[in-house]
Amino acid sequence: MRSGWGHLAGAVVALALPAALHAQAYQCRTPQVSRVPAVTPDAPRRTMPVTGYTMALSWSPEFCKRRAEDRSHAFQCGGRSGRFGLVVHGLWPEGGRSWPQWCEAKAALTPAEVRGAMCLMPSERLVARQWAKHGSCMVQRPAQYLKVIRILFGGLRLPDYDRISREEGLTAGRIRAALVDANPGWREDAIGVKLNERGWLEEIRLCYSKTFRPAPCAPSRRGAKDTAPARIWRGL
Template structure:
């Protein structure tokens, strides 16, 4: 139904006021589940080359899967950069070096994702470690010593077989430049595997991916 012409000016003012209102900020702790993102370190080191983090790539014992992050998620979308302390103590990054070798990554993950968890920095990164330790890495990735190939479905199957209760609709493989990048696994707030169809649907659609091998 059309508005009478005499109230058009008032409607325009009200519309302008509503448009000018700031978006509601994401509230810490208000989310539905977590995504644990595990990056295949050899892909990062290969693609970044001389620009790669030396603490991750120029090491005697090469990293394989490392934690990219533990991300609070909505059923659609995700919160980010919530209110709360932005800085964390360096000792936290030092304590995560075995699974998150970049201090810069630790600090960034806290600012963007950890602040939305509703947890303290210590508790958030303790939970991140628990999530990492919950996932069993398939033996093929633990033994890989030369460049290989696999489809995203094959990677997911390997993780499914190694982790009872983890289904195909609870994870997604990501890729970049035709190479295996990450496996993203969905977890409840108490770290149980759970379905996440939007995350699953966002996975890599390539038929085959190269899987770089760790290099010394």
């Protein structure tokens, strides 16, 4: 069940802080996009009231560690169009114990909209999939979904995780605390930290209420415990 766009826009704009509306990119040159990738649902459609949101931020150096030569990830990982730190994986509506997904889309995503999102979400297929699976359950049009993402991301001040990666005794709790220190009003229980099986940072998940206030993450979003040893790949 989609929440009203007016409610979304008003709540998000009220929380936005002045900041750059780019991903944590060392540089980014948007590519030409001639078509929107086709996306096939991999699970049944599920509609339900939205109870909150999660914005997932992927740590690009870890994602690209084994994908530098993968042509399907050339924009994000090839190094010829830019280098990235934290990028947006997606904005996901939550539904209590589950989540809505693959709702009926009232409008089609356009190549221009995909291109405009590429410095935040550096993959055409990623933009298309996140809109089809998640955004379609939030708002009527893809431009609205992408606008919410830009406002939320633009309201964050991102820590220098490249520098933090050099600290001895790094833990998941330190990764959370660094984001809270940079963003007054955030709280550590509203931040999920996903580490892979070897303890490397993969993703940071920011949990929001229906009114886009920081809210405690569900256990499935919380990820690693504060005491878990962590490492951050710098892409070297």
